Amino acid sequence: MSLNDLFDPDSIAVIGASKTPGKLGNDAMANAKEFDGPVYPVNPSGDGSVYGYDFVESVADTDADLALCCVPGPVTPEVIEECGEAGVGAAVVFAGGFAEAGGQGIELQADVQSIAEEYDIAVLGPNTAGHIIPHRHLFSSFVPGFDEIDSGDVAIAAQSGGVGVTATFQLDREGYGTAGMYGLGNRVNTDFDEVIPMLDDDSEVDAIALHIEGTDQIDSVIEAVEAASTPVVALKSGNEMEEFVQAHTAAPIQESERYERPFTNGGAVMADSLTELLDASRVLAQCPQADGPNVGLVTAQAGPGIMMADYLDERGVNFPELTEDTRERLDDILPGFTYDRNPVDTGRPMPEFGDVIDAVGRDDNVDIVLVYEIFEHSLGYPVEELEQLTADIDKPVVFTVAGPDAALSDDRDRMEDLGVATFDSPERGAYAASVLAETSR
Amino acid sequence: MSLNDLFDPDSIAVIGASKTPGKLGNDAMANAKEFDGPVYPVNPSGDGSVYGYDFVESVADTDADLALCCVPGPVTPEVIEECGEAGVGAAVVFAGGFAEAGGQGIELQADVQSIAEEYDIAVLGPNTAGHIIPHRHLFSSFVPGFDEIDSGDVAIAAQSGGVGVTATFQLDREGYGTAGMYGLGNRVNTDFDEVIPMLDDDSEVDAIALHIEGTDQIDSVIEAVEAASTPVVALKSGNEMEEFVQAHTAAPIQESERYERPFTNGGAVMADSLTELLDASRVLAQCPQADGPNVGLVTAQAGPGIMMADYLDERGVNFPELTEDTRERLDDILPGFTYDRNPVDTGRPMPEFGDVIDAVGRDDNVDIVLVYEIFEHSLGYPVEELEQLTADIDKPVVFTVAGPDAALSDDRDRMEDLGVATFDSPERGAYAASVLAETSR
Known part of the structure; x- marks a missing residue:
């Protein structure tokens, strides 16, 4: 089975497309209409067009690679069969009522699985919010607002569509896009072990965020994580409340411990919350x-700096002594520092702050540069100095911002463009630095 | 010593006021100008006016209650003496170079302290970013942008001005104001034990957030926390890096443990990060x-709900069984629930979601209502149902929001107006519920 038609289709059929606002088949069309290639609203009782696309009677009348199935669970096997006969290579099944519901749902899911196998169709779901790939203008989901999500460098593969949706909007709220969000749902034949290698191969994906409740494919998922050259961060959820978890995505109950050691040995990071999952990614x-x-820590305000130092210290992160050269340079830049060891604190923002970061960043004992500065209008952030520094050294720089949000956003964007990662609270900046320390060579 | 003139002055003198943008005495005037009463820019070499206020030569020429001292450390004792002779009752000293700098700074601070004692002046600082009380239009700080901070219900007393400023802007960024921010700095005679009772008496203050690095007044601070009827949340910082901490606000090194048990026994909450400090408050x-x-947990998406249940379970929070009555009512509202125990999951947003919250909220076994729902345009959030519920029951309701930020903000504001606390990530909503459980009767 190939995931090609799921990840890079040439044309899309929306089966069960509708003109009625609020209906699943209308919401899915509202997102699918952003696609650059042909989009076919399929509905035998469809009349005229929807979002400018003419209804067609059957998927057989299309050359679609990817089908979005906006139909109730019980008719899904039949629809997948029609897709197979029409040569569709991938299908997204939004409906619930399959294995997660127990009883007849289990048989229904088995039917879908065997038909998909017969026709070699990659099925995302059932019981999923779908997937979006903004850099391909592919929004195969019913979630309103998804068509406005920007491209970004973090891809999310979430067992729970709800978690994937929440994560996507959280990135969006903070000014970031995504390199793809994939809600895996019941994983009838498209599980983490299929999706991870594909994301690893996508040059637009610079980090892979996983939300896992549990999967029978645990061994091959671990292999996929080990094999990935793209950084992987995972959040394992569903350690308690067995019945609730099973009723959700029909996941087996698996303790976090089953993932933690193999994942971290394989170079992945385990996150403890959704925000950590996104920040680490x-x-x-x-x-x-x-x-x-x-870590070399440079602060313009000692109080938040002390909080960050506490945080990193508790996680066993090291603040190395600075070299004699660096300390001499620091003394030249700014005689009478508030505190000139590591952390280096200037006590307040000042024109020399960029030079201070530069001095610490170039220190041979420093592998990771972590900065804290409250924004001041009259000074701005030291973007020019950071541009020079990041051009000269190949070290990660994390800049923790604070202050009036609207005023600092331009400088923040410019720093992000330089490859400086920015975070907006002391604990988030410190966490990011701890992730870099954990994943260092 | 009374703090009256610090907290509710009738008039303000800005000593060292300046017309030059970027100078401390100009930034302080930019904020002070918002005050409703007389504001006196004091500068013997001042010419004309600044922000519409005429310069005066000396604080002796004013009837100021509160003086903002925008002067270098070494002249501060002299300025405080002039304030004393002019009948000023409170002074904010922004300058650093006092006890935190060691050496002569220690003597300088002792001088300020004895003069303040002689004249019975409440001194905030030295080495502080000042304080703001938006509901009194009092912005006695040099931090640009502080004049635009709104009133809110959480007051912050921070040993570090930088932490106070960061916290204030974090509240602002998320759409909240503050009932007051007080940067205590070196606490020459205005320490936590003086400020807490004053905040406790202020009817505008509904919660007190403390950032503590260390204080010699620890016993009276603990007494003040125990005596407060307003909820108190504290973040203890500066457990490591002794030299760095002492160079900051001249704080004694004190382990968190010295605060933790007495504070929590006294009814306060200990937070682990700045975001927790603000969210708990x-x-x-x-x-x-x-x-x-x-806790009664109601979710429209199971995945984030499972994450929240994990979080609460790890912290020992209880999900009680629902009563037979509630379960019958739930079955009437919505036959075929995804999961109808506690947590109660509807699997997706739906018109009945508000009724489901209502049923769980009225359950006698439930003390705290926690909700998770991704926003959908076509449904909105169940504001009407929550209005009725909060009018009828005296239980806390926490609503965790997700989705396109701009779309949901109106409904979010309306829920906040009802006394429903809202948070925008699963772990933050769950944390808030855990704080309510910890502080329950």
């Missing part, structure tokens, strides 16, 4: 890998 | 105290 996507775990 | 300010620790 973002910093790994954005920054070069660190050569070692040693 | 916000939920305690917003919601009624819970009668017990039992």
Whole structure:
């Protein structure tokens, strides 16, 4: 089975497309209409057009590679069979009521699975919110607003569509897009072990975020994580409440411990919350890998700096001594520092702050540069100095921002463009640095 | 010593006021100009006016209650003496170079302290970003942008001005104001034990957030926390890096443990990060105290719900069984639930979602209502149902939002107006519920 038609289709059929606002088949069309290639709304009782696309009676009348199935669970096997006969290579099944519901749902899912196997169709779901790939203008989901999600460098593969949707909107709210969101749902034949290698091959994907509740394919998922050259971050959910978890995506109950050691040995990071999952993915996507775990911390305000130092210290992260050269340079830049060891604190923003970061960043003992500065209008952030520094050194730089949000956003964007990862609270900046230390060479 | 003139002055002198943009005395005037009463820019070499206020030569020429000292450290004792002779009751000292710098700075601070004592002046600082009380239009700080901070219900008392500023802007970024931010700095005679009772007496303050690095007044601080009837949340910082901490606000090194047990026994909450400090304060300010620790969790998407259940379960929070009555009512509302125990999951947003929350919220076994729902345009959030529910029951309700930010903000604001606390990620909503459980009767 190939996932090609799921990830890079030439044309799309929306089966069960509808003109009625609020209906699944209308919401799916609202997103699918963004696609650059042909889009076919399929509905035998469809009349005229929807979003400018003429209804067709049957998927057999199309050359679609990918079918979005906006039909109730019980008719899904029949629809998948029609897709197979029409030469469709991939299908997204939104409906629930399959294995997660138990009883007849289990048989229904088995039917879908065997038909998909017969026709060699990659099925995403059932019981999924679908997937989006903004850089391909592919939004195969019923979630309103998804057509406005930008491209980004983090891809999300979520067992729960709800988690994938929440994560996507959280990235969007903070000004980031996604390199793809995949809701896996019941994983009839498209599981983490199929999706991870495909994301690893996509040059637009710079980090892979996984939300896992449980899968029978655990061994091949671990192999896929080990084999990936793209950074992987995973959040394991569903450690308790067995019945609730099974009623959700029909996942087997698996303790986090079954994933934790093999994943981290394979180079992946385990996150403890959705925000950690996204922040770890973002910093790994954005920054070069660190050569070692040693953090140089530069702060313009000691109080938040102390909080960050506490955070990193608790996680065993090292603040190396700075070299004699660096300390001499620091003394030249700014005699009478508030604190000139590591952390280096200037006590307040000042025109020399960029030079101070530069000095610490070029120190041979420092592998990871972590900065904290509250924005001041009159100074701005030291973007020019960071441009020079990041051009000269191949070290990750994390900049923790604070201050009036609207005022700092331009400088923040410019830093992001340089490959400086930015975070907006002390604990998030410190967490990002701890992830870089954990994944260093 | 009274803090009256610090907290509710009738008039303000800005000593060292300046017309030059970027200078401390100009930034302080830019904020002070928002005050409703007289504002006196004091500068013997001042010419004409600044922000519409005429310069005066000396603080002796004013009837100021509160003086903002925008002067270098070494002249501060002299300025405080002039304030004392002019009848000023409170002074904010922004300058650094006092006890935190060691050496002569220690003597300088002792001088300020004895003069303040002689004249009975409440001194905030030295080495502080000042304080703001938006509901009194009092912005006695040099931080640009502070004049635009709105009123809110959480007051912040931060040992580090930088942490206070960061916290204030974090609340602002998320759409909230503050009931006051106080940067305590070196605490020459205004320490946590003086500020807490004052905040406790302010009817605008519904929760008190403390950022503590260390204080010699620890016993009276603990007493003040125990005595407060307003909820208190504390973040203890500076457990490591002794030299760095001492160079900051001249704080004694104190392990978190010295605060943790007495504070929690006294009814306060200990937070582990700045975001937790603000979220805990916000939920305690917003919601009624819970009668017990039992959480009823209602979700429209199971995946994030499972994450929240994991989070709460790890913290020992209880999901009680629902009563027979509630389960019957749930079955009437929605036959064929995805999951109808507690958590109660509808699997997707739907018109009945508000009724489901209502049923769980009225259950006698439930003390705290926690909701998760991704926003959908066509449905909105169940504001009407929540209005009725919150009018009828005196239980805290936490609503965790997700989705396209701009679309949901109106409904979010309307829920906040009802006293429903809202949070925008699964772990933040779950954390807020855990704080309510911890502080229940």
